[in-house]
Amino acid sequence: MHPILNEQQRSKSLEDNMKKLDEERKRTDQLLYQMIPKPVADRLRKGDSPISTCEVxxxxxxxxxxxxxxxxxxxxxxxxxxxxxxxxxxxxxxxxxxxxxxxxx
Structure with missing residues:
Protein backbone atom coordinates (compact mmCIF):
# COMPACT_ATOMS: atom_id res chain seq x y z
CA MET A 1 0.00 0.00 0.00
CA HIS A 2 1.26 3.47 -0.81
CA PRO A 3 2.37 5.39 2.35
CA ILE A 4 0.43 8.55 1.43
CA LEU A 5 -2.83 6.62 0.95
CA ASN A 6 -2.32 4.86 4.27
CA GLU A 7 -1.84 8.23 6.03
CA GLN A 8 -4.94 9.63 4.33
CA GLN A 9 -6.99 6.64 5.45
CA ARG A 10 -5.77 6.98 9.03
CA SER A 11 -6.49 10.70 8.97
CA LYS A 12 -10.02 10.09 7.65
CA SER A 13 -10.59 7.38 10.25
CA LEU A 14 -9.40 9.70 13.03
CA GLU A 15 -11.67 12.48 11.77
CA ASP A 16 -14.66 10.10 11.69
CA ASN A 17 -13.92 8.90 15.21
CA MET A 18 -13.65 12.49 16.48
CA LYS A 19 -17.08 13.28 14.99
CA LYS A 20 -18.57 10.20 16.64
CA LEU A 21 -16.99 11.14 19.96
CA ASP A 22 -18.39 14.67 19.71
CA GLU A 23 -21.90 13.34 18.94
CA GLU A 24 -21.69 10.92 21.88
CA ARG A 25 -20.49 13.70 24.19
CA LYS A 26 -23.48 15.84 23.18
CA ARG A 27 -25.88 12.96 23.90
CA THR A 28 -24.23 12.35 27.25
CA ASP A 29 -24.52 16.05 28.13
CA GLN A 30 -28.22 16.08 27.24
CA LEU A 31 -28.88 13.11 29.51
CA LEU A 32 -26.81 14.57 32.32
CA TYR A 33 -28.57 17.95 32.14
CA GLN A 34 -31.93 16.19 32.38
CA MET A 35 -30.83 14.67 35.68
CA ILE A 36 -29.03 17.56 37.36
CA PRO A 37 -28.91 21.30 36.67
CA LYS A 38 -26.30 22.38 34.11
CA PRO A 39 -24.40 24.70 36.49
CA VAL A 40 -24.02 21.86 39.00
CA ALA A 41 -22.89 19.39 36.32
CA ASP A 42 -20.37 21.91 34.99
CA ARG A 43 -18.94 22.50 38.48
CA LEU A 44 -18.63 18.76 39.08
CA ARG A 45 -16.83 18.37 35.75
CA LYS A 46 -14.36 21.06 36.77
CA GLY A 47 -13.54 18.95 39.81
CA ASP A 48 -15.51 20.82 42.47
CA SER A 49 -16.47 18.76 45.50
CA PRO A 50 -20.02 17.37 45.27
CA ILE A 51 -20.77 18.90 48.68
CA SER A 52 -19.72 22.35 47.45
CA THR A 53 -22.28 22.18 44.63
CA CYS A 54 -25.17 21.93 47.08
CA GLU A 55 -27.46 24.94 47.30
CA VAL A 56 -29.85 26.18 49.94
Missing part, protein backbone atom coordinates in the same frame (compact mmCIF):
# COMPACT_ATOMS: atom_id res chain seq x y z
CA UNK A 57 -33.21 27.71 49.11
CA UNK A 58 -35.49 29.61 51.46
CA UNK A 59 -38.53 28.08 49.83
CA UNK A 60 -39.30 25.43 47.25
CA UNK A 61 -42.42 24.10 45.60
CA UNK A 62 -42.97 20.45 44.86
CA UNK A 63 -45.56 19.41 42.33
CA UNK A 64 -46.89 15.88 42.21
CA UNK A 65 -49.11 15.13 39.26
CA UNK A 66 -51.45 12.39 38.23
CA UNK A 67 -53.08 11.67 34.89
CA UNK A 68 -56.76 11.31 35.74
CA UNK A 69 -58.27 8.06 34.46
CA UNK A 70 -54.89 6.88 33.16
CA UNK A 71 -55.87 3.21 33.44
CA UNK A 72 -58.99 3.88 31.39
CA UNK A 73 -56.99 5.83 28.81
CA UNK A 74 -54.56 2.91 28.52
CA UNK A 75 -57.34 0.37 28.13
CA UNK A 76 -59.24 2.31 25.47
CA UNK A 77 -56.30 3.55 23.36
CA UNK A 78 -53.46 1.87 21.52
CA UNK A 79 -50.02 1.89 23.13
CA UNK A 80 -48.80 4.38 20.49
CA UNK A 81 -51.70 6.72 21.25
CA UNK A 82 -50.88 6.60 24.97
CA UNK A 83 -47.18 7.28 24.27
CA UNK A 84 -48.12 10.18 21.98
CA UNK A 85 -50.42 11.64 24.62
CA UNK A 86 -47.76 11.40 27.33
CA UNK A 87 -45.11 12.80 25.00
CA UNK A 88 -47.29 15.81 24.15
CA UNK A 89 -48.15 16.38 27.80
CA UNK A 90 -44.54 16.21 29.04
CA UNK A 91 -43.25 18.28 26.12
CA UNK A 92 -45.68 21.03 27.13
CA UNK A 93 -44.65 20.65 30.76
CA UNK A 94 -40.96 20.94 29.74
CA UNK A 95 -41.74 24.09 27.75
CA UNK A 96 -43.55 25.66 30.70
CA UNK A 97 -40.73 24.68 33.06
CA UNK A 98 -38.17 26.39 30.82
CA UNK A 99 -40.40 29.43 30.32
CA UNK A 100 -40.75 29.95 34.07
CA UNK A 101 -37.13 29.03 34.83
CA UNK A 102 -37.91 26.09 37.11
CA UNK A 103 -35.98 22.89 37.49
CA UNK A 104 -37.84 19.62 37.26
CA UNK A 105 -36.90 16.07 38.06
Missing amino acids: FDAVTILFSDVVNFNKICSTNSPMEVVSLLNAMYTLFDHLSEKHNVYKI
Whole structure:
Protein backbone atom coordinates (compact mmCIF):
# COMPACT_ATOMS: atom_id res chain seq x y z
CA MET A 1 0.00 0.00 0.00
CA HIS A 2 1.26 3.47 -0.81
CA PRO A 3 2.37 5.39 2.35
CA ILE A 4 0.43 8.55 1.43
CA LEU A 5 -2.83 6.62 0.95
CA ASN A 6 -2.32 4.86 4.27
CA GLU A 7 -1.84 8.23 6.03
CA GLN A 8 -4.94 9.63 4.33
CA GLN A 9 -6.99 6.64 5.45
CA ARG A 10 -5.77 6.98 9.03
CA SER A 11 -6.49 10.70 8.97
CA LYS A 12 -10.02 10.09 7.65
CA SER A 13 -10.59 7.38 10.25
CA LEU A 14 -9.40 9.70 13.03
CA GLU A 15 -11.67 12.48 11.77
CA ASP A 16 -14.66 10.10 11.69
CA ASN A 17 -13.92 8.90 15.21
CA MET A 18 -13.65 12.49 16.48
CA LYS A 19 -17.08 13.28 14.99
CA LYS A 20 -18.57 10.20 16.64
CA LEU A 21 -16.99 11.14 19.96
CA ASP A 22 -18.39 14.67 19.71
CA GLU A 23 -21.90 13.34 18.94
CA GLU A 24 -21.69 10.92 21.88
CA ARG A 25 -20.49 13.70 24.19
CA LYS A 26 -23.48 15.84 23.18
CA ARG A 27 -25.88 12.96 23.90
CA THR A 28 -24.23 12.35 27.25
CA ASP A 29 -24.52 16.05 28.13
CA GLN A 30 -28.22 16.08 27.24
CA LEU A 31 -28.88 13.11 29.51
CA LEU A 32 -26.81 14.57 32.32
CA TYR A 33 -28.57 17.95 32.14
CA GLN A 34 -31.93 16.19 32.38
CA MET A 35 -30.83 14.67 35.68
CA ILE A 36 -29.03 17.56 37.36
CA PRO A 37 -28.91 21.30 36.67
CA LYS A 38 -26.30 22.38 34.11
CA PRO A 39 -24.40 24.70 36.49
CA VAL A 40 -24.02 21.86 39.00
CA ALA A 41 -22.89 19.39 36.32
CA ASP A 42 -20.37 21.91 34.99
CA ARG A 43 -18.94 22.50 38.48
CA LEU A 44 -18.63 18.76 39.08
CA ARG A 45 -16.83 18.37 35.75
CA LYS A 46 -14.36 21.06 36.77
CA GLY A 47 -13.54 18.95 39.81
CA ASP A 48 -15.51 20.82 42.47
CA SER A 49 -16.47 18.76 45.50
CA PRO A 50 -20.02 17.37 45.27
CA ILE A 51 -20.77 18.90 48.68
CA SER A 52 -19.72 22.35 47.45
CA THR A 53 -22.28 22.18 44.63
CA CYS A 54 -25.17 21.93 47.08
CA GLU A 55 -27.46 24.94 47.30
CA VAL A 56 -29.85 26.18 49.94
CA PHE A 57 -33.21 27.71 49.11
CA ASP A 58 -35.49 29.61 51.46
CA ALA A 59 -38.53 28.08 49.83
CA VAL A 60 -39.30 25.43 47.25
CA THR A 61 -42.42 24.10 45.60
CA ILE A 62 -42.97 20.45 44.86
CA LEU A 63 -45.56 19.41 42.33
CA PHE A 64 -46.89 15.88 42.21
CA SER A 65 -49.11 15.13 39.26
CA ASP A 66 -51.45 12.39 38.23
CA VAL A 67 -53.08 11.67 34.89
CA VAL A 68 -56.76 11.31 35.74
CA ASN A 69 -58.27 8.06 34.46
CA PHE A 70 -54.89 6.88 33.16
CA ASN A 71 -55.87 3.21 33.44
CA LYS A 72 -58.99 3.88 31.39
CA ILE A 73 -56.99 5.83 28.81
CA CYS A 74 -54.56 2.91 28.52
CA SER A 75 -57.34 0.37 28.13
CA THR A 76 -59.24 2.31 25.47
CA ASN A 77 -56.30 3.55 23.36
CA SER A 78 -53.46 1.87 21.52
CA PRO A 79 -50.02 1.89 23.13
CA MET A 80 -48.80 4.38 20.49
CA GLU A 81 -51.70 6.72 21.25
CA VAL A 82 -50.88 6.60 24.97
CA VAL A 83 -47.18 7.28 24.27
CA SER A 84 -48.12 10.18 21.98
CA LEU A 85 -50.42 11.64 24.62
CA LEU A 86 -47.76 11.40 27.33
CA ASN A 87 -45.11 12.80 25.00
CA ALA A 88 -47.29 15.81 24.15
CA MET A 89 -48.15 16.38 27.80
CA TYR A 90 -44.54 16.21 29.04
CA THR A 91 -43.25 18.28 26.12
CA LEU A 92 -45.68 21.03 27.13
CA PHE A 93 -44.65 20.65 30.76
CA ASP A 94 -40.96 20.94 29.74
CA HIS A 95 -41.74 24.09 27.75
CA LEU A 96 -43.55 25.66 30.70
CA SER A 97 -40.73 24.68 33.06
CA GLU A 98 -38.17 26.39 30.82
CA LYS A 99 -40.40 29.43 30.32
CA HIS A 100 -40.75 29.95 34.07
CA ASN A 101 -37.13 29.03 34.83
CA VAL A 102 -37.91 26.09 37.11
CA TYR A 103 -35.98 22.89 37.49
CA LYS A 104 -37.84 19.62 37.26
CA ILE A 105 -36.90 16.07 38.06
